[in-house]
Amino acid sequence: xQQLNQSPQSMFIQEGEDxxxxxxxxxxxxxxxxxxQEPGEGPVLLIALYKAGELTxxxxxxxxxxxxxKDSFLNISASIPSDVGIxxxxxxxxxxxxxxxxxxxxxxxxxx
Amino acid sequence: NAGVTxxxxxQVLKTGxxxxxxxxxxxxxxxxxxxxxxxxxxLRLIYYSASEGTTDKGEVPxxxxxxRLNKREFSLRLExxxxxxxxxYFCASSWGRVTEAFFGQGTRLTVV
Numbered sequence: 001x002q003q004l005n006q007s008p009q010s011m012f013i014q015e016g017e018d019x020x021x022x023x024x025x026x027x028x029x030x031x032x033x034x035x036x037q038e039p040g041e042g043p044v045l046l047i048a049l050y051k052a053g054e055l056t057x058x059x060x061x062x063x064x065x066x067x068x069x070k071d072s073f074l075n076i077s078a079s080i081p082s083d084v085g086i087x088x089x090x091x092x093x094x095x096x097x098x099x100x101x102x103x104x105x106x107x108x109x110x111x112x
Numbered sequence: 113n114a115g116v117t118x119x120x121x122x123q124v125l126k127t128g129x130x131x132x133x134x135x136x137x138x139x140x141x142x143x144x145x146x147x148x149x150x151x152x153x154x155l156r157l158i159y160y161s162a163s164e165g166t167t168d169k170g171e172v173p174x175x176x177x178x179x180r181l182n183k184r185e186f187s188l189r190l191e192x193x194x195x196x197x198x199x200x201y202f203c204a205s206s207w208g209r210v211t212e213a214f215f216g217q218g219t220r221l222t223v224v
Contacts, residue, residue, distance in 0.1 A: 006154075031212075033212050033213070035215075040217075040218075041217060041218070042116075042202050042204075042215035042216050042217050042218050043155070043202070043215050044215070045212050045213075045214065048212045088154060088155065090155075090213070099157065099160060099168075099170065100145060100157070100160075100204070100206070100213050101157065101171075102147070102154050102155040102156070102157075103154055104152070104153065104154040105154045
């Protein structure tokens with residue numbers, strides 16, 4: 001089955017640094033979603049993207065829907081300790097919009 | 113507003129036992145999903161239901177069955193549990209096509 005390729009797998013950064021992560025697919029997607037998961041919890045939606053080229057912000061988070069419709073990017077500016085968690089991309093393929101597929105996740109650690 | 117509710121939160125089964133994981137959503141969503149999460153594997157789709165009365169296989173359906181009892185409820189059944197089914201199971205729901213999914217808090221299942 002298809003999974004999205006997400007990179008990097010993990011990041012260890014200092015508080016205040018900016019973070020970038022991305023997600024790629026071999027097929028075209030209609031929707032890209034970014035989630036954050038904290039220990040013992042379910043994923044929580046951060047940003048949803050619906051159009052190619054779309055750039056959307058949610059506080060210090062900014063995500064973009066790639067022009068090719070096969071990738072998406074998430075940036076976190078001025079990281080803080082509570083940004084710690086696993087970040088997942090997810091998407092709905094153009095050819096099967098009833099199925100939501102997840103990336104393998106980027107584990108973020110922020111040191112004070 | 114409860115959102116997506118999963119029961120139980122924790123379960124230990126012996127190999128060969130059966131059980132049903134329950135999921136209910138109160139957001140009037142059309143689509144519901146069951147995922148499993150294993151270390152380093154991200155979330156993998158087991159089954160999904162695009163609407164009441166329909167179900168479809170995801171990436172890893174073997175060993176599982178589902179029932180979309182009504183619009184609110186989507187259950188996952190393990191007929192004969194195996195140690196390989198030790199995982200964290202998440203239920204999610206969404207309006208349907210091209211929309212974001214909301215997750216429950218998960219069921220931590222151990223098969224011994």
